[in-house]
Amino acid sequence: GENVEQHPSTLSVQEGDSAVIKCTYSDSASNYFPWYKQELGKRPQLIIDIRSNVGEKKDQRIAVTLNKTAKHFSLHITETQPEDSAVYFCAATGGSYIPTFGRGTSLIVHP
Amino acid sequence: GAVVSQHPSWVICKSGTSVKIECRSLDFQATTMFWYRQFPKQSLMLMATSNEGSKATYEQGVEKDKFLINHASLTLSTLTVTSAHPEDSSFYICSAWTGGLEKLFFGSGTQLSVL
Numbered sequence: 001g002e003n004v005e006q007h008p009s010t011l012s013v014q015e016g017d018s019a020v021i022k023c024t025y026s027d028s029a030s031n032y033f034p035w036y037k038q039e040l041g042k043r044p045q046l047i048i049d050i051r052s053n054v055g056e057k058k059d060q061r062i063a064v065t066l067n068k069t070a071k072h073f074s075l076h077i078t079e080t081q082p083e084d085s086a087v088y089f090c091a092a093t094g095g096s097y098i099p100t101f102g103r104g105t106s107l108i109v110h111p
Numbered sequence: 112g113a114v115v116s117q118h119p120s121w122v123i124c125k126s127g128t129s130v131k132i133e134c135r136s137l138d139f140q141a142t143t144m145f146w147y148r149q150f151p152k153q154s155l156m157l158m159a160t161s162n163e164g165s166k167a168t169y170e171q172g173v174e175k176d177k178f179l180i181n182h183a184s185l186t187l188s189t190l191t192v193t194s195a196h197p198e199d200s201s202f203y204i205c206s207a208w209t210g211g212l213e214k215l216f217f218g219s220g221t222q223l224s225v226l
Contacts, residue, residue: 104154
């Protein structure tokens with residue numbers, strides 16, 4: 001089955017800095033890679049996603065890059081704000097349509 | 112984005128009782144829904160895949176007789192925790208693919224506390 005590794009587990013940045021979270025996956029058949037933001041006690045919210053026919057996607061301060069050859073994808077957040085503090089999960093989905101999630105990254109943005 | 116509704120948000124029950132959690136897709140039909148369990152500061156652990164009109168597919172180690180899943184319609188899946196015990200206390204959350212398996216959205220989660 002699919003295996004998704006996510007790093008780092010904790011990321012602490014100053015407000016205004018950039019934050020990068022990286023994920024690797026094992027199944028070359030995976031073709032959909034969403035990112036979720038989860039605040040304490042709440043549901044994971046889809047913030048951005050990318051499919052295997054695209055290398056990069058951007059939405060305001062958030063961007064995701066995908067390298068299918070190396071089987072890794074990354075989330076980039078620029079100009080971080082305190083409200084960006086949360087746990088971020090990456091996921092990879094292949095032909096089974098069952099998403100496999102990374103372990104999560106706790107992002108802390110210090111004002 | 113699409114809306115997935117989950118009820119109740121939290122429930123406290125006595126050991127030995129059963130608890131039913133509902134997951135509804137409000138503005139789309141969901142042939143497949145997923146049920147997860149999440150412990151504090153940990154990732155989402157897939158319990159089972161709920162398929163409309165057929166039996167759920169459980170992940171290894173998940174007791175199908177304890178966690179009953181029913182997906183009777185294209186907009187509703189239920190998870191029943193039978194004979195709950197304190198070790199079943201956890202955050203349970205569902206998710207559903209939108210039409211055409213485009214995107215995956217989550218319900219709001221249910222915090223279960225078994226006394």
